[in-house]
Amino acid sequence: MATSPLAVLLLGTCDTKLEELLFLREQILQANSQIRVILIDAGRHEVKNDAIIISRTELVSRYGSNTPLTTIDGLPRGELMEFMSGCAAKAIKELLSRGDIHGVVSAGGSGATSLASAAMREALPVGFPKLIVSTVASGDTGPYVGETDITMMYSVVDVAGLNEVLRDILTNAGAAIAAMAHSYVARQRQILQQHDAADGVPSKRRIGITMFGVTTPAVDAVRRHLESSYPDISLEIFVFHATGHGGRAMERLIREGRLDAVLDLTTTEIADHVTGGVMSAGPDRLAAAAQAGIPYIVSLGATDMTNFGPIATVPEKYKHRKLYKHNSVVTLMRSSAEEGTQIGRHISEKLRLAKDTSMVQLWIPRGGVSMISTPGGPFEDQEADAALFGAVRERLEGSGIEVIEDERDINDGGFARDIAEALAKLMGLEGQRA
Structure with missing residues (x-):
């Protein structure tokens, strides 16, 4: 059972989607004032903002296997996305192992979706809340979802500047991941109680x-x-x-x-x-x-x-x-x-x-x-x-x-x-x- 306060991890590329990610962050907080939002920046360029909990530099230095930032800066876009996804997966695994997160959400286009979905597939078990607001969610989502239970929400418009449509969708996404995280914690508590009642013997x-x-x-x-x-x-x-x-x-x-x-x-x-x-x-x-x-x-x-x-x-x-x-x-x-x-x-x-x-x-x-x-x-x-x-x-x-x-x-x-x-x-x- 989680011992930390209710928390949602928000993963994105802040150098290209900061405005949209901050809006999504605010909607999560409005949906449940008890939630802490952990914003992780997996972009190419460093961004300064007080809402970012794990910066791009920190993500690479802690989870990039000692790869110099100068090397990362020169990678082609596809290779960079793959590298940052790997770093994000390691960060998510660490936070999950400590019980520090109870849901993960992301928003972006095909590149950000590829990055976030790969990290989610690698780091998170089936049943853990995972949601991506994506421009590609109405197409073939198989390569992103794979064998997992990633929930994908179509952004309808591009995640490129806030407007009436995108605000509505990100508001829905914020409410959804907040509710999913709350439900997940309640389920984990119930499972632990049942496990204790059965003296550690699996009930099923x-x-x-x-x-x-x-x-x-x-x-x-x-x-x-x-x-x-x-x-x-x-x-x-x-x-x-x-x-x-x-x-x-x-x-x-x-x-x-x-x-x-x-x-x-x-x-x-x-x-x-x-x-x-x-x-x-x-x-x-x-x-x-x-x-x-x-x-x-x-x-x-x-x-x-x-x-x-x-x-x-x-x-x-x-x-x-x-x-x-x-x-x-x-x-x-x-x-x-x-x-x-x-x-x-x-x-x-x-x-x-x-x-x-x-x-x-x-x-x-x-x-x-x-x-x-x-x-x-x-x-x-x-x-x-x-x-x-x-x-x-x-x-x-x-x-x-x-x-x-x-x-x-x-x-x-x-x-x-x-x-x-x-x-x-x-x-x-x-x-x-x-």
Whole structure:
């Protein structure tokens, strides 16, 4: 629980946005007179103002790894923004570790947004209040938000001089971050009280499950089974949409120690990584749970497909492939036998790095890895399935990781029940059934 007075960190480039940042600062103070605002200047040029708590020079000298200011002054704009973002992230981490801040807010254009968002992603956990008023908030915010919960507010006009519109928006932003910070402190106090009441024993067992549209019946069945079979255990289930950002978000929570077990039922993001689809979670997907040593069951849900946008956006080299219109904005491509081999190998190699292989299982639903790859379905392809399953068996042989082959499809109710029970057993929940 925070012990310091309520405080919001305001991050910005004071050499270009001082007037706007000072107005935002004033709105935060008006929203809650008990809040302290810590203004950090991450600009290129030094600015003197009594409201600045950590100046540009102080930020670099304390958090810049002894990099001379003369070196910083000569950096190109992009490199400067990256450097100052790194310094800001270190400052935020330090303040957070001491309980000295309870929310972070920023305002600016694309450069300032890039700087602030990178610092927030690096330094702040999911659930901590973070808000950016930005000129780019109405476009593709994925590169800024990533797998975190950054709230972005569109500035409508440029953050370049105060006017009626921008004043209204910055006023809203000030009120929003003040309320978010107040709520955050109240939640932290409640969590601490619950923790003390439970004598330090976690009150909930937290399970992450990955889902896609074509594996939804399985995930719903798993969730219902666990919740109904273990009512005396406080299970909290987090379902992540395996869209790239969803997989990364789950892995971030794992690294933050906020998941106790994972049923990675839907590993479709690996297919997109292998083929260049639009929903890849990157090359390190699957690593977090394996390396954390927590109960981890993996299946092959939706690895029969790569995701693209509208059919016109499918790359020319894939135009001849088996394509399926999922909806007006999503086109699916059936994984080939060669791609299935690559997918299977990638999954297996990641799992072989597990901290404790006895806590990892891989389940193969031979009857179909999605609702459209079952017999008679549009993505039925026994050759591709055989290549995928064979690659998994081959690469996990001798690894200590148990491979369970099941003749049912992934959405079969019995398969869902059995894989849920397998996870419960790894979690040590057996004997506590309803």
